[in-house]
Amino acid sequence: xxxxxxxxxxxxxxxxxxxxxxxxxxxxxxxxxxxxxxxxxxxxxxxxxxxxxxxxxxxxxxxxxxxxxxxxxxxxxxxxxxxxxxxxxxxxxxxxxxxxxxx
Numbered sequence: 001x002x003x004x005x006x007x008x009x010x011x012x013x014x015x016x017x018x019x020x021x022x023x024x025x026x027x028x029x030x031x032x033x034x035x036x037x038x039x040x041x042x043x044x045x046x047x048x049x050x051x052x053x054x055x056x057x058x059x060x061x062x063x064x065x066x067x068x069x070x071x072x073x074x075x076x077x078x079x080x081x082x083x084x085x086x087x088x089x090x091x092x093x094x095x096x097x098x099x100x101x102x103x
Contacts (some may be wrong), residue, residue: 008016028037
């Protein structure tokens with residue numbers, strides 16, 4: 001990874017913003033400027049909501065139809081309902097057992 005000479009990395013800029021923000025909040029609390037803290041908190045939450053609203057949701061509008069067989073039916077699996085889609089064909093990360101369960 002190539003770094004620019006003389007500048008701050010993204011991580012350093014993030015830590016700088018965190019330290020500055022913490023210093024401002026601590027200073028406002030020290031001088032009992034609670035009203036200003038409320039205003040800054042409201043602006044921060046508004047900014048966060050705008051960022052989330054404008055976020056790219058990775059082509060969320062591309063497909064609105066539900067995927068067939070995408071979810072599992074845990075209630076059907078737990079109650080031994082035999083349905084073709086109820087039990088998964090493969091289980092990832094599970095070890096095969098040597099004994100079969102009796103129901």
